Amino acid sequence: MSFLTDLQHPDTDLLVGLASALRVFKCVEFAVLSVLLYDHALTFHLEVERIWRKPLSGVSILFLLNRYIQPIRTIIAIITYHVPHWNADTCLHFAKFVGYSRIITTAICGFLVILRVYALYYRSNIVLIVLSVVCAAYLIVSPISISQLGTLQQSPFEEISVGCRLTVPTKWFVSNCVGALVFDGGIFLLTLWRTRDYIRAADRPPLFDLLIRDGTLYYLVIFLANLVSIFLYFFVPNNLESSAMLLGVVLTSVMVSRIVLNLRAGAPPTRSYMEDSPTYTNKRSAIIFRAIESKIMGNMEEDVDSEESRESDPSASAKQRDSFIRSQP
Template sequence: MTETANETQIQSALVISRFLIIVPFTILVYEYLITLEHEVSRFWGTRLTWGTAFFYLNRYSSLFGTVPIVFQYYSTTTNPDKMPMCSAFRAYHQYFALISQVLVAVMLIMRTFALYERSKIILAFTVFVTLCAFIFAVWVLLTGNEVNTLSAEIAAFGCPMGTPHAKSLRLAAAWSGMLVFDIMIFGLTLFKALRHGRSRARGGLLAVLLRDGSVYFALMIISNAANIGTYTMGGPFISGTATTVTNVFVPVPPPSLHG
């Protein structure tokens, strides 16, 4: 069945999708500016380790990597000569989201590994769950027939290209793997926090780390769940726009998680 929408519906969806892009990007830039002095004093000039390398990759890939996505959602054109450029923006958006989640997963696995005092059992468990989620996502994305059910009005609207509902459902299934990963990290952090709370008095760096970490990962779960919701219920233009919210939210952890 062909998915249709009139011009008013398309414009309303574009306003919402652009809002979901520009607001989190503005927050990311603001967070970068107010924490730059802290970053310079804590990280610049120090020996490069795996931890600092992934910190830089995660921080600056999110900051600069989101710029083309902003251009994508604000470049509305019906000129057929510009459609290849729009397709390139779309492909970049998908690969950037994948790479961002891989970087995030590596950093969170490293953090959880350290939180559990370098337990090899925890490391093996988190890596296993991550690989299962990744393999499932790849399988979902590579299987199934790609059928374009969008009407001509939606399909040729410009760089904020609509996503057919069938493809949106597959993307939602792929993102569910990341949701499982977030729930795992949240569960491990919360379990450690509860055990620490029973055995020691409140206060101290570890207590703050566990407290902020539990809240932070709970918000990540909500963010990913909302992103999946845009794929399943958002319509052609809103589908997946919360991906930017998720990718931007991850590099802005509470101060106690900065190291």
């Protein structure tokens, strides 16, 4: 206990502050894990029914990666935060693991929502290119933020030091969050705009069902979560900035999983309102993929395209007929 008698007042304040920040961060990690496990418990039967019992596809693989990377990362983080004898190398490697695992889940979520909006806009190449460029720019900034991790903020007393704290320069964090806000905001507005067309249709389903089916409400939650993360970053006490980032990451992962599960349903929730109408019958058609789309994405797009969005394009039947005629010998 000799190190306790040598403590000076400034060192004591530093130690208390760092210990408090570390405790808060551990609590946030536990809260994140609780949210993920609770969502798994609520939707696991849907996962079994709509993912495991159906043929494996590209979207299924991406869904499973997004579904399980995040809780595995959180469990590893909780375990490592309770391992004693941290050092500079350990902290740096751990921070890189957390950062790069986040980039992986972000890329998966971004790809899935881009495919969904791409399908909503009748496979518009302009929408695909714009969203892909924005998402790519955001993903490029993320590794730069990880490479700019600041100095270790450990307790100077090895005997009671468990865990570590790292900081990211404000400009890189803000750039990262702004990129996420621009991308998520664009996804939300594009989805909301497409929902407007369905609302104007004569045989329209209930508004709430439309918002759920197209993912509008889910994208709104994702956008607000990232917006709150930015506010938390600037208003939380020092040493707690990185904990503010977890909210947006976790809710994005959860919401994207919900979107995929909703779209992989055997029957869309709004089908019963439209099935008996002449408009519904006349617009019924299959998706015809262009050759380049099939080579690049296979049937991945079909997995994120709801039945109504396939049938809402007035020219879909003509496209299918012409494509079929051209394919005949």
